[in-house]
Amino acid sequence: MYEFEIERPSSVADAVKALGQEDAQPLSGGQTLIPTLKARLAMPSVLVSLTGIKELQGVEMRDGALWIGGGTTHATVMHDAAESYPALAKLAARIGDPAVRNRGTIGGSLANNDPSACYPAAALASGATIETDRREIAADDYFQGMFTTALEEGEIVTGVRFPIPQAAHYEKFIQPASRFPLVAAYVAQFSDGVRVAITGASNEGVFRWTEAEAALSERFDADALDGLTLDGGNMIGDLHGSGAYRAHLCGVMTRRAVQAIA
Amino acid sequence: MTQVKMTVNGIPASGEVEGRTLLVHFLRDDLELTGTHVGCDTSQCGACVVHVNGNAVKACTMFAIEADGAEVDTIEGQAAPDGKLNTIQQAFQDHHGLQCGFCTPGMVMSAAALLKDNPKPSEAEVRHYLDGNICRCTGYHNIVKAIMAASGQEVSALAAE
Numbered sequence: 001m002y003e004f005e006i007e008r009p010s011s012v013a014d015a016v017k018a019l020g021q022e023d024a025q026p027l028s029g030g031q032t033l034i035p036t037l038k039a040r041l042a043m044p045s046v047l048v049s050l051t052g053i054k055e056l057q058g059v060e061m062r063d064g065a066l067w068i069g070g071g072t073t074h075a076t077v078m079h080d081a082a083e084s085y086p087a088l089a090k091l092a093a094r095i096g097d098p099a100v101r102n103r104g105t106i107g108g109s110l111a112n113n114d115p116s117a118c119y120p121a122a123a124l125a126s127g128a129t130i131e132t133d134r135r136e137i138a139a140d141d142y143f144q145g146m147f148t149t150a151l152e153e154g155e156i157v158t159g160v161r162f163p164i165p166q167a168a169h170y171e172k173f174i175q176p177a178s179r180f181p182l183v184a185a186y187v188a189q190f191s192d193g194v195r196v197a198i199t200g201a202s203n204e205g206v207f208r209w210t211e212a213e214a215a216l217s218e219r220f221d222a223d224a225l226d227g228l229t230l231d232g233g234n235m236i237g238d239l240h241g242s243g244a245y246r247a248h249l250c251g252v253m254t255r256r257a258v259q260a261i262a
Numbered sequence: 263m264t265q266v267k268m269t270v271n272g273i274p275a276s277g278e279v280e281g282r283t284l285l286v287h288f289l290r291d292d293l294e295l296t297g298t299h300v301g302c303d304t305s306q307c308g309a310c311v312v313h314v315n316g317n318a319v320k321a322c323t324m325f326a327i328e329a330d331g332a333e334v335d336t337i338e339g340q341a342a343p344d345g346k347l348n349t350i351q352q353a354f355q356d357h358h359g360l361q362c363g364f365c366t367p368g369m370v371m372s373a374a375a376l377l378k379d380n381p382k383p384s385e386a387e388v389r390h391y392l393d394g395n396i397c398r399c400t401g402y403h404n405i406v407k408a409i410m411a412a413s414g415q416e417v418s419a420l421a422a423e
Contacts, residue, residue, distance in 0.1 A: 006264070006281040006327045027325075034323045035304055037282070047281065049328060075317070097394025098375065099308065102317040103324060179393065 001037045008049045012056065012158055016133050018048040019154035026050055026156060028071060028108030031100050056107065056158060059084075066164055070107025070131075070157040077106060087168035088126075091118050091186070094172070096179055107157035113205055115146045115236065116180040120206040122170065123160060125186035125197035131159040146205040165190050171257040172200075173249055175240055183246050185209075185253035189261060193217040196254055201235050201246040212254055220262060222255045266330045270295065271339025279326045286310045286321035288329075289336060297337040297367050301396070308395035311368040311375075312336045318375035320394070337367035340374070350374055350412040357417065359408030361399035368395050373409045382413050385420060 006027070009015040019026060025044035027033055028051065036042050050056055056071030059080035066085050068077060077092035078101065095101055095109075095118050109119040110130060123130070123139045130137045133156045142150045151157070165188035172184030181200040188195045194216040196209045215224040230250050235243035267276040270293060277292040289295045289312070301309035303322055310321040313335040340348045347355065350373050360366045369392070376383060376391045383391070388406050397405060403420075411417045 001282040004281045006325060008327070008330075030325070030328075031305065031323055034284075034325070038303065047325075049325075051328060097308070098372065098391055099311055099318045099320045099394050100305065100323075102319050 002040060002043045004037075004044050004047055006047045006049055008052045010052055010054070012053060012133050012156060015048050015050055015053060015156060016154065018046065019156070021046050024048055024154070026111070026154075028105040028111070029073060029103040030108075031096065031104040032108065032112055032114065050105075050107070050156065056156075062161070064164075065129075066162040068106055068160050068162070070110075070159050071105050072107075074101035074104050074106070085162060085164050085168075087165075087170055087186075087188075088122055088162060091122050091170040094118070094174075106160060110142075110160065111149065111151060111157050113143060113147055113149050114180070115202065115205040116175075116178075116182075116200040117206075118170070118172065118181060118184065118199065121184055121186040121197040121199040123162070123197075124206050124208060125188040125195045126162045126165060126168070127188075127190075127195060128163070129161040130157055131161065132156060133158055140208075143206050146203065148205070163190070165195075167261045169257040169260040171253045171260065173253060182240055183249035183253055185250065185257045187216070187254060187257040187261065189216075189220060194220065198250050198254070201230075201250050203234050203236055209250065209254065216258065220258065222258045222262070225251060225255055225258070264327055266326055268329050268332050268334050270334045271336060277326075281325065281327060283326045284322055285312070285314075285319075285324045285326045285329050285334075288326035289321060289334070295336050295338050299364055299367055301364065301368075306394075306396065307365070308368040308372060308392075309365050311371040311395065313371060313375065316378075318372055335371075337370060340370060350377070350409070353408040353412035354405070357404050357408040357411055359401070359405045361397075361401045365395060365397045365399075369397070369405055373412065376409070377413055382415060383409075385410060 023045040027047040027049045056069045058069040074092040074095045081089040128139045130142045168188040170186045172181035175182040183200040186197045196212045199206045230247040232244035232247035235246040237243040263278040299309035301307035305323040312321045407417045
């Protein structure tokens with residue numbers, strides 16, 4: 001790792017101020033950032049640790065939606081969202097491994113927007129709202145491509161508000177070495193329609209499969225997906241699977257998610 | 263350099279660290295607690311698992327500064343002061359849960375975290391919980407057996423996979 005200083009502010013306001021320094025970068029659970037620093041793929045002068053900020057912690061119902069603080073670990077979501085939003089709690093329970101879940105945070109995952117991360121699929125399919133230190137961003141506007149979000153320089157994810165669907169399920173095909181999804185589908189059924197988000201597949205990062213949404217909103221049955229396919233041309237192709245294989249998995253994972261609900 | 267203070271295995275510890283000093287290096291190099299191993303240095307293998315405020319974490323993927331003020335438990339704190347192994351360690355010995363032993367500190371610390379939350383795990387739960395701990399001797403069967411035994415469950419029927 002290159003050399004850097006670490007600051008540990010205790011409020012969001014102090015963190016935003018610290019992030020105003022040149023080459024400053026926020027550090028949440030660090031489960032992606034620290035390996036990145038070890039590989040010398042990032043060279044911050046200052047890391048602003050968000051883990052000591054109490055206002056970024058918590059899982060609670062607010063006005064009918066589930067609010068999760070940006071600094072909340074996967075392990076905490078796994079326990080504290082189990083009753084209010086079981087599908088989300090189950091997703092959190094299968095991110096990485098237990099030690100990673102005790103450090104990694106939802107805000108860090110959403111800010112990084114890894115094309116194979118789990119939380120972006122949940123946020124997009126649930127129609128969540130991303131809260132930052134300066135504004136609120138609808139999930140539909142937030143995810144802007146692989147490792148790209150609507151966040152500005154130094155902007156911190158302070159929380160996420162999840163509307164709670166009538167039913168939801170996250171189905172992932174695990175890449176066994178990394179434990180990231182090779183492809184995963186999050187299906188959320190609301191009274192006014194179904195939302196489907198796919199992670200791990202596209203070169204554009206997480207995306208909504210609108211054709212599947214339309215078909216499932218019409219008739220919530222795995223058979224409603226018959227004949228629907230995605231183009232493998234813009235899918236990630238690597239040694240673990242070709243674009244065509246991932247496109248196929250999108251259908252399989254979506255179908256299994258629907259079957260798990262129906 | 264920054265001064266950090268933490269309680270390690272119940273004993274106050276302090277030292278000067280750089281921002282980039284990892285918790286595992288502070289434990290090994292400054293406190294000379296070399297039982298916590300660095301296997302992969304890329305958060306994959308789990309040989310460096312310790313407990314920070316009661317939670318299992320990978321000490322190679324956390325900065326020492328972030329453990330300032332924390333209660334840290336390592337493999338050195340598991341046995342009694344007179345050297346008597348704790349239940350999990352004794353089960354590893356009884357059931358041959360280690361071959362070369364390199365992954366053992368992380369395995370024991372992960373097992374301790376599992377049994378704290380889930381005192382009677384099923385075999386499948388043990389295997390799932392050990393997702394982040396790699397044994398390159400591939401001695402998983404006896405590791406799982408040892409953890410099942412440490413939880414007070416019958417292990418004679420566990421078939422090798």
